[in-house]
Amino acid sequence: MIQVAVLGYGTVGSGVVEVIERNRQEITRKSGEEIHVKYILDLRDFPGDPYENKVVHDVEQILNDPQIQIVCETMGGLKPAYDFTKRALLSGKSVCTSNKELVAAHGSELMRIAGENKCNYLFEASVGGGIPIIRPMKESLTAEKIEAVTGILNGTTNYILSKMEKEGAAFEDVLRQAQEKGYAEKNPQADVEGHDACRKIAILSSLMCGKYVNYQDIYTEGITGITAEDFVYAHACGKTIKLLALSRTFQREGREEGLYAMVAPFMISRSNPLFMVDDVFNAICVHSDRMGESMYYGKGAGKLPTASAVVSDVADCARHAGKALMSSWDSQEASLADIDQISRRFFVRVSEDKESRALQTFESVSVIEADVAGEFAFITDSMTEEDFRKKADEVGIISRIRVEE
């Protein structure tokens, strides 16, 4: 029997307790171990809760109990999660987490400490909620050189964009509705500005290249600038708009290999497998050298999907008790390429009086006919970000969205 402590009895933490206690038969059958929750750490009391007798307020009780082999950290944020995680690992307790912020900021160090103490720091739930993606990348695509990861990694923004598309509504209106329904936070910045997706693609990028990718190096742009008119144009050319997080290798100067990562809204075509990923669903496309394209799709957030992913890590730790698994990446920092030299096509809107100037500057373009008054819109040929920016400045554009096939 394996005894577990859960740190933080919020949405995900209470989900973890529920999944462990209610799906015990399945977990035992698939992991070969019976898993029990011994403690729940929270500052609050939960009178009337079915597990209220497990609630403790002092982390020392957990850290000093040799019966506890695995800790689920579902507190979120860096403080005190970082300190608690480190101390648990130092005492040989494995830690399973849904905390993408902590993994993106201190994952390398925490994995190193786990390795030194023959335990594990696992984080399947930190990206894509319930979608199995971390483990497939580590253990199924073992023989693959992963060349590109492209994901819809934030459910809130995908919900907002899907609603804007279906209802022709403005960003602010849909955001307000989403907040009322609890799909978006009162302070929605982390989601709508792309910071959440940025943490997640940093984690996937690190897995992809085996080195630490610093999330602060990743170019990040949110969806606050996307308007109802953008969707009118997208619809007119058979596309849609998604907030993509991507990480890609490319050849630079002949043979040396570069890696770049970014988060930004993109116009994508119907032939892109991410086209059909709507509402709160997430999906991750992986392109690798032998396998080609694969995709993983499911609920990217929510209490039970996320909790289920944490519990899959608990089962993994139970199966490998006393043994450190391979570290997902080492602490050497990857050097990301500047996106300035990356080429792609751009969707551009200008006021109608700038039509001829735009055509002159961008030369060959595909014009988009749509019912938006006073504007001229088109998609450019492929050009570098730097080149595009110069031309856009020259013309004076209303807005632009990057284009992916």
Add this chain to the structure above:
Amino acid sequence: MIQVAVLGYGTVGSGVVEVIERNRQEITRKSGEEIHVKYILDLRDFPGDPYENKVVHDVEQILNDPQIQIVCETMGGLKPAYDFTKRALLSGKSVCTSNKELVAAHGSELMRIAGENKCNYLFEASVGGGIPIIRPMKESLTAEKIEAVTGILNGTTNYILSKMEKEGAAFEDVLRQAQEKGYAEKNPQADVEGHDACRKIAILSSLMCGKYVNYQDIYTEGITGITAEDFVYAHACGKTIKLLALSRTFQREGREEGLYAMVAPFMISRSNPLFMVDDVFNAICVHSDRMGESMYYGKGAGKLPTASAVVSDVADCARHAGKALMSSWDSQEASLADIDQISRRFFVRVSEDKESRALQTFESVSVIEADVAGEFAFITDSMTEEDFRKKADEVGIISRIRVEE
């Protein structure tokens, strides 16, 4: 260093050698072990092949070499693969295979033997080619009660159906083209009659319920009866036709739980995530209790994707040398429910003189308006297979296809 032998130097076997020898750096980084191919077993010689010096003709050389820890069985078929696999496992060598026929027929016994000899029998490549599905079901959805698996599991039939849809062509013509291009076998029965998909859904069903599901118990219907007219109707009502393999739990007589599995062509709607899975791609949708819906998508066949999946199992065996992993299912045989009592809607075609009779018999239907002369077509309300069959016999129909949302 781990030494491996590959049995069978055909398409998949040569892919396995290529992936191990060429992607060594990735494999070592992710598995922590350096893996080398020591022997390739084949009856033929391969003069000029870069690995010709590894080719041996006698399996005893492999079975008697204590340096060989892992065997890749990529021969296919039951004979002599079953015998070689059993002997390898009895001597404590783990076996990784792409052989769905053998897994579906003798998987339970081979996993038991592996467990008794502290080694492993792994078969990620047997379903969905390169798509990681076996490992996610075993190790990522650990806490999940899986309620339904629905897949497009055969690339050849999906290619044929996609072509028929796009070109309005007849089954026989597309099959002939596919054979010329090497996408379909000269003897295409195993694919077009659904037998291949049947083996694969038997394996996924066994994983789902933890008991042995006998593939011979699974209702199987191929695509040879699908015509160009069927696609005219599908198009008219915004649907498409796919060969689905599915396995589902359901409540029978109040609380007791049943499981049924089947392979058959289905009309599916645009809202179904499998709608967009075209050509040789495969995809598997999993519905489970906590996580809800997840989907796995990628190349279902092909030399390198399949080989890559075999090698991911090799890496897993290397990581767990000397330790038997949990068996995926036990040898107790699951009792599948008869599909007669399962309810669904049906798409039906009758000759136009039977319109009133059909309307009388099936009562409430949705008529499909399409440009097919001399016919009347509709989709029924939900009814049991048994009930449908009786009514269809009564009317005398041209054909029917099951409908899924």
